[in-house]
Amino acid sequence: MSQQVTAKDWERISQSPDYRRMIAKKTKFVVPSTIFFLVYYFTLPVTVGYWPELMKREVIGVVNLAYLFAFSQFLMTWTLAYLYMRLARQFDEMSDKVLADTMGTKGDE
Amino acid sequence: MSVSLGMFLAFIAATLGITYWASGKSQGASAYFAAGRRITGWQNGLAIAGDYMSAASFLGIAGLIAYYGFDGFMYSVGFLVAYLVVLFVVAEPLRNAGKYTMADIVAYRLRARPVRAWASLNTLTVSTFYMIAQMVGAGALVNLLLADSGIGYSGAVVGVGALMIVYVVFGGMLATTWVQIVKAVLLMSGTLLLSILVLGHYGFDLAAFFNAASAVSFQLDGQTVTQNFLEPGHYYQPPYGALDLISLGMALIFGTAGLPHILIRFYTVPDAKTARASVFWAMLLIGAFYIMTTFLGFGAATIVGRDLIADNGGINMSAPMLAQVLAGDIFFAFISAVAFATILAVVAGLTISASTSFAHDFYTNVIHHGKEPSPDEEVKVARITAFVVGAVSIAIAILLGPGANVAFLVGLAFAVAASANLPVILLSLYWRKFTTRGAVWGMAGGLLSSIALIIVSPSFMTPGGMIDADPLFPLKNPGIISIPLGFLMAYLGSITSSEPTAEAMYTELSVRANTGLGAEKPTSH
Numbered sequence: 001m002s003q004q005v006t007a008k009d010w011e012r013i014s015q016s017p018d019y020r021r022m023i024a025k026k027t028k029f030v031v032p033s034t035i036f037f038l039v040y041y042f043t044l045p046v047t048v049g050y051w052p053e054l055m056k057r058e059v060i061g062v063v064n065l066a067y068l069f070a071f072s073q074f075l076m077t078w079t080l081a082y083l084y085m086r087l088a089r090q091f092d093e094m095s096d097k098v099l100a101d102t103m104g105t106k107g108d109e
Numbered sequence: 110m111s112v113s114l115g116m117f118l119a120f121i122a123a124t125l126g127i128t129y130w131a132s133g134k135s136q137g138a139s140a141y142f143a144a145g146r147r148i149t150g151w152q153n154g155l156a157i158a159g160d161y162m163s164a165a166s167f168l169g170i171a172g173l174i175a176y177y178g179f180d181g182f183m184y185s186v187g188f189l190v191a192y193l194v195v196l197f198v199v200a201e202p203l204r205n206a207g208k209y210t211m212a213d214i215v216a217y218r219l220r221a222r223p224v225r226a227w228a229s230l231n232t233l234t235v236s237t238f239y240m241i242a243q244m245v246g247a248g249a250l251v252n253l254l255l256a257d258s259g260i261g262y263s264g265a266v267v268g269v270g271a272l273m274i275v276y277v278v279f280g281g282m283l284a285t286t287w288v289q290i291v292k293a294v295l296l297m298s299g300t301l302l303l304s305i306l307v308l309g310h311y312g313f314d315l316a317a318f319f320n321a322a323s324a325v326s327f328q329l330d331g332q333t334v335t336q337n338f339l340e341p342g343h344y345y346q347p348p349y350g351a352l353d354l355i356s357l358g359m360a361l362i363f364g365t366a367g368l369p370h371i372l373i374r375f376y377t378v379p380d381a382k383t384a385r386a387s388v389f390w391a392m393l394l395i396g397a398f399y400i401m402t403t404f405l406g407f408g409a410a411t412i413v414g415r416d417l418i419a420d421n422g423g424i425n426m427s428a429p430m431l432a433q434v435l436a437g438d439i440f441f442a443f444i445s446a447v448a449f450a451t452i453l454a455v456v457a458g459l460t461i462s463a464s465t466s467f468a469h470d471f472y473t474n475v476i477h478h479g480k481e482p483s484p485d486e487e488v489k490v491a492r493i494t495a496f497v498v499g500a501v502s503i504a505i506a507i508l509l510g511p512g513a514n515v516a517f518l519v520g521l522a523f524a525v526a527a528s529a530n531l532p533v534i535l536l537s538l539y540w541r542k543f544t545t546r547g548a549v550w551g552m553a554g555g556l557l558s559s560i561a562l563i564i565v566s567p568s569f570m571t572p573g574g575m576i577d578a579d580p581l582f583p584l585k586n587p588g589i590i591s592i593p594l595g596f597l598m599a600y601l602g603s604i605t606s607s608e609p610t611a612e613a614m615y616t617e618l619s620v621r622a623n624t625g626l627g628a629e630k631p632t633s634h
Contacts, residue, residue, distance in 0.1 A: 013624065014619065014620050019620070022623070033193075037190065038362070041362060042355065045354035046351070048354060049350055049352070049353075056340045061316050066179055066339070066341050067182070070182055070186050071400070074396050074399070082389075084196060098624060099626055103626065
């Protein structure tokens with residue numbers, strides 16, 4: 001960064017409507033999806049631990065509910081990661097715009 | 110077995126070549142600690158995967174599934190899901206606002222000396238725990254493989270320790286990164302080949318494969334028992350099995366984003382965007398790998414069998430034994446070399462994270478109040494630390510001996526990281542009123558409680574065990590108590606103190622973490 005960033009600059013950026021929109025958008029995705037994956041994940045040890053008979057029920061051939069649920073965690077994780085990556089492109093654009101408007105520069109260059 | 114020895118030596122020669130090449134490029138702190146911040150997204154993705162998938166994953170999980178079935182697979186699931194925490198809340202802010210270590214974020218708006226001192230202690234503790242697990246794995250592997258060579262367990266541990274010291278002292282982060290990349294490629298190909306061979310054994314019929322796993326026979330107390338290995342409950346049994354599973358899950362999910370050797374990988378890329386992309390690449394690789402532990406583990410259970418594994422090096426040798434039974438000596442040697450490469454790469458990552466933290470956090474910032482006494486002093490101290498960390502880990506690994514399951518040992522390292530590191534990282538990034546006292550209480554509380562609980566848990570304290578008494582804490586993993594305690598202590602410390610400067614700096618840290626303004630730049634060519 002060639003130019004000096006002052007305390008006022010940080011304040012100014014944090015007050016800018018575009019910055020606030022970016023943070024709101026991030027929060028709107030990250031908070032609900034974090035709650036979702038924590039609940040989805042911890043349901044696995046809870047059900048396996050406390051309702052083993054239910055989880056031993058065979059669903060496809062001998063493959064039981066426990067294994068299928070565990071396997072679904074991989075698909076859940078990849079899906080959420082993909083959704084975040086897609087959305088993050090917009091965060092980058094918004095962030096570049098904020099810095100261009102307030103500092104006349106881009107953050108990562 | 111000369112083939113095994115040949116493959117080991119080939120890998121060692123290749124990594125030493127990488128180290129020699131990297132040593133010429135590792136001048137200056139940014140080059141030494143962060144590979145000049147010029148690693149690309151997919152390269153770092155491979156390196157994260159190589160840094161993360163340790164002996165615990167390849168040898169440990171395969172062994173747990175081979176011995177206990179489904180319960181071992183619970184590790185696989187947690188190890189991947191944990192990356193959502195890394196992706197969503199840690200990777201980008203860390204790259205944007207930090208320099209070399211995890212403490213850079215925590216100390217950003219707090220008083221540097223107490224915060225960095227504790228962060229450094231935590232980093233050294235987590236890394237040492239993790240490293241011992243790798244060393245035990247390496248020792249057991251070489252012990253089995255090169256039994257006639259006379260190297261033995263202790264010799265192998267010393268050898269691994271010496272190699273990692275060479276990588277880190279001479280090659281720095283750049284050599285470490287490329288050793289990890291080579292290892293990730295080897296590990297993924299080895300695992301894929303093994304999985305295909307397992308499926309081939311069952312005529313590529315998934316139903317036949319799972320049918321076999323649903324009826325696994327082995328000797329138990331002199332009798333043949335048959336168990337359905339797809340069912341949970343063979344490892345985590347009542348009365349505490351359910352709580353143990355939840356506790357382990359918490360350690361895995363919240364621990365990954367607190368592992369110093371993973372966190373410092375984000376400093377090796379040019380910007381936060383690349384850090385994010387690298388996490389995504391890593392998640393694809395890591396996920397694919399952990400799904401394949403199904404084939405490794407159930408394959409070893411059904412095709413090799415617990416009895417044969419027990420006679421040939423024990424639980425940690427399940428994957429190499431599977432290779433032996435499926436495709437003979439040469440493939441056995443190859444898979445063992447892959448396991449060896451896996452261990453070396455992780456150990457190098459752990460060593461550099463520990464020595465970076467000691468040099469940057471403790472030496473420069475705690476002892477010298479943030480001012481380097483002379484240029485490149487930090488790098489010199491890091492190199493010396495790598496020696497010390499290596500020596501200490503060698504000594505402890507030899508003392509412990511080859512018995513312990515490596516996945517389990519790593520589970521404990523995760524618990525310490527989750528209790529002592531993650532709470533303060535999250536609160537410093539997302540809570541305006543977080544204070545120095547909160548950070549110190551959180552780090553100290555998380556560290557001490559997790560270690561204390563481990564010592565009085567059945568792992569150490571059991572009739573006839575290391576401490577000959579009934580365990581005071583019934584669970585195998587302390588996470589369920591120590592993680593909330595880490596958060597609680599950080600909270601209590603913060604509400605009982607006020608720090609106007611820390612509050613005032615919150616906006617700066619937050620804007621910086623979210624936009625990358627003022628972030629550390631990659632070095633020019």
